[in-house]
Amino acid sequence: MADRYEAKETGFSWNENADDTVANGADPEKMSGLDDFRWEGVFWMWERRFIGNTGGPCQKWNMRREWRGRPAGKRELYYSGVDRRIHLLGAEEGWIEIGHFSGLGSIGEIRMFDTNHNGFFDRWEVYLGGNPLPVRVTTVQDEQVKPIDLNLKR
Numbered sequence: 001m002a003d004r005y006e007a008k009e010t011g012f013s014w015n016e017n018a019d020d021t022v023a024n025g026a027d028p029e030k031m032s033g034l035d036d037f038r039w040e041g042v043f044w045m046w047e048r049r050f051i052g053n054t055g056g057p058c059q060k061w062n063m064r065r066e067w068r069g070r071p072a073g074k075r076e077l078y079y080s081g082v083d084r085r086i087h088l089l090g091a092e093e094g095w096i097e098i099g100h101f102s103g104l105g106s107i108g109e110i111r112m113f114d115t116n117h118n119g120f121f122d123r124w125e126v127y128l129g130g131n132p133l134p135v136r137v138t139t140v141q142d143e144q145v146k147p148i149d150l151n152l153k154r
Contacts, residue, residue: 012088017062066094081144
């Protein structure tokens, strides 16, 4: 049903690493030393882009978020050979705030953009610390994409 839900906008979340600032419903007595990657952390966070019928509890750090503001009748994903990640087709922007794992604080952020509006990210900006200017900007002409078939029977 979620794959065919007519959405005015779509958010995509991908857990890249743990977030030491939240437990995401973990029960310390049942953890047995393993990280808790329960579903609560994958919900959409009400920062930057508000999407109705979403919200916490959420993992903020090390969770890649991608946003598509145009209506879509189904969710489509693609693999990028540039950053070797799965992305939401048609996402206009994405971001991941990096930090708060292994006892570290905030490290920085990576922002992604579809600057030519073809449905694929073609620009990545890397920010370190609280610096408002990117320390690295990468823009590509060939996004090196491969569509992902979500039909599990195939």
